[in-house]
Amino acid sequence: MTTAAHPLASILPADAIAEPEAHHLTDLTGRTAFGRADAVVYPATTEEVARVMAWCYEHDVPITPRGGGTGLAGGAIPLDGGVILSLDRLRRVRQFDPLLWRIHVEAGVTTGEVHRLAREHGLRFPPDPGAAEQSQIGGNIACNAGGPHAFKYGVTGRWVTGLEAVVPPGEVITIGGPIRKDVASYDLRSLLIGSEGTLGIVTAAWLRLVPAPELELPVAAFYAGVGEAVAAIERVLATGVVPAAIEYFDGTTLRFAGGSFPGGVPAEAGFMVIVEADGAAEEARRAQRELLEALREEALSLHAPERPGEVAEVWRWRGGIAFALLAQKGGAIGEDVAVPLDRLAEIAEETLAIGARHDLVALSFGHAGDGNIHSNFLFSPDDPAELERVEAACEEIYELAVRLRGSVSGEHGVGCLKRGALERQLDPVTLELHRGVKRLFDPKGLLNPGKKV
Numbered sequence: 160m161t162t163a164a165h166p167l168a169s170i171l172p173a174d175a176i177a178e179p180e181a182h183h184l185t186d187l188t189g190r191t192a193f194g195r196a197d198a199v200v201y202p203a204t205t206e207e208v209a210r211v212m213a214w215c216y217e218h219d220v221p222i223t224p225r226g227g228g229t230g231l232a233g234g235a236i237p238l239d240g241g242v243i244l245s246l247d248r249l250r251r252v253r254q255f256d257p258l259l260w261r262i263h264v265e266a267g268v269t270t271g272e273v274h275r276l277a278r279e280h281g282l283r284f285p286p287d288p289g290a291a292e293q294s295q296i297g298g299n300i301a302c303n304a305g306g307p308h309a310f311k312y313g314v315t316g317r318w319v320t321g322l323e324a325v326v327p328p329g330e331v332i333t334i335g336g337p338i339r340k341d342v343a344s345y346d347l348r349s350l351l352i353g354s355e356g357t358l359g360i361v362t363a364a365w366l367r368l369v370p371a372p373e374l375e376l377p378v379a380a381f382y383a384g385v386g387e388a389v390a391a392i393e394r395v396l397a398t399g400v401v402p403a404a405i406e407y408f409d410g411t412t413l414r415f416a417g418g419s420f421p422g423g424v425p426a427e428a429g430f431m432v433i434v435e436a437d438g439a440a441e442e443a444r445r446a447q448r449e450l451l452e453a454l455r456e457e458a459l460s461l462h463a464p465e466r467p468g469e470v471a472e473v474w475r476w477r478g479g480i481a482f483a484l485l486a487q488k489g490g491a492i493g494e495d496v497a498v499p500l501d502r503l504a505e506i507a508e509e510t511l512a513i514g515a516r517h518d519l520v521a522l523s524f525g526h527a528g529d530g531n532i533h534s535n536f537l538f539s540p541d542d543p544a545e546l547e548r549v550e551a552a553c554e555e556i557y558e559l560a561v562r563l564r565g566s567v568s569g570e571h572g573v574g575c576l577k578r579g580a581l582e583r584q585l586d587p588v589t590l591e592l593h594r595g596v597k598r599l600f601d602p603k604g605l606l607n608p609g610k611k612v
């Protein structure tokens with residue numbers, strides 16, 4: 160069918176309607192495309208998003224919102240036909256008030272663009288999920304994305320003061336705005352944040368910014384094993400200094416990705432911890448001294464870059480890990496369970512044991528300070544049997560996380576890949592409340608069906 164003859168051509172310009180391609184049916188987990196869609200639409204305004212939603216609701220057509228497609232839970236993949244609604248063309252910065260530390264952007268603005276705009280004005284948008292050049296603010300809000308600096312600064316939701324969204328059957332709503340406090344209503348803002356496109360389509364957001372720290376001083380410390388590393392993290396917390404980030408990387412991660420670590424990795428290293436001090440220059444230097452002291456005991460070596468270029472290299476390396484792992488076999492499922500901090504060693508060790516039981520290459524790294532672990536299992540996308548073993552291994556990781564009183568997802572969301580995992584975590588009454596919320600927003604169940612609940 161030509162796009163001019165497409166049923167949606169009555170409500171959208173012809174160039175805003177396209178045939179789905181394979182890349183629309185996957186995200187960045189490295190799986191081959193799956194699912195099915197009938198059309199992809201590229202609305203350029205909130206009104207066009209509302210028109211698409213109204214048309215879909217009238218014709219009982221499922222809608223799958225899609226941001227940058229960097230998700231790691233299959234949330235943006237349509238499972239059984241319908242329309243993929245891309246936010247790519249909602250790219251305007253509606254208002255930027257650097258002196259008031261706030262910005263109003265449309266959903267399709269990339270995370271990297273918000274970082275750059277903030278930086279050019281001496282400010283910072285702290286959420287820093289790893290695929291920032293491709294992920295969009297709408298996608299970050301839909302997943303309530305975190306990142307390494309969430310330890311000190313919190314996840315995306317903490318920085319959103321207002322939302323504009325389109326909700327079924329095609330209505331535009333605004334919640335909050337350029338205000339820093341608002342307790343008047345039920346907290347629908349928080350309900351939409353992290354709802355993975357199942358309750359509404361975010362079209363714009365007011366974001367809070369903060370003055371950028373004058374100095375950022377990471378320290379990388381290498382240890383023989385997980386025991387020494389976890390003891391070091393506990394000493395770091397005991398200093399009372401609040402690090403901007405506390406990250407960890409196990410020995411296998413270092414084996415696959417450590418070759419490009421600035422400063423090199425000692426041959427005997429079985430674990431690395433990166434902790435960062437930040438703030439005004441004097442404050443950051445004093446904090447770094449205390450962190451160095453806490454990390455030194457039992458460390459095989461320490462790497463403490465100070466020049467901005469060297470500091471940036473450390474975080475660039477950190478941002479490239481997922482790609483280094485994908486390069487090993489072509490596919491990597493990176494789980495993101497969260498556990499209480501005192502169970503970190505257990506889940507890191509269990510990840511390896513679970514991997515061994517399923518004959519898989521397993522490893523873990525992640526946001527240690529938040530107890531948010533990326534247990535990874537590698538696979539070849541053209542080996543279905545291996546992928547099945549990965550799925551079985553992931554089931555064990557969810558079970559373990561729940562047993563340790565954790566969560567099946569600390570930042571990527573449930574999507575379709577973790578479907579059913581929420582049932583393990585929530586009691587039946589809480590689960591039914593979730594289903595009730597979904598029914599209230601989306602009575603026909605057309606918005607991102609098969610995801611989250």
Ligand SMILES: Cc1cc2nc3c(=O)[nH]c(=O)nc-3n(C[C@H](O)[C@H](O)[C@H](O)COP(=O)(O)OP(=O)(O)OC[C@H]3O[C@@H](n4cnc5c(N)ncnc54)[C@H](O)[C@@H]3O)c2cc1C
Pocket residue numbers: 186187223224225226227228229230231233234235246266287288289290293294295296297298299300301302303304305306307355356357359360361362478481482570571574607610
């Ligand atoms: C290398 C790499 C590193 C990563 N590091 C991190 C990390 O440190 N922390 C972290 O949290 N995540 C991380 N991620 C995961 C991913 O980047 C985030 O989940 C990101 O927030 C997804 O944004 P996106 O725009 O790509 O969304 P998509 O992948 O397009 O969609 C994700 C979900 O959001 C929904 N959605 C998208 N846009 C909207 C919208 N406007 N309104 C309503 N729903 C919408 C989709 O339907 C889907 O359910 C990483 C991914 C990669 C590949």
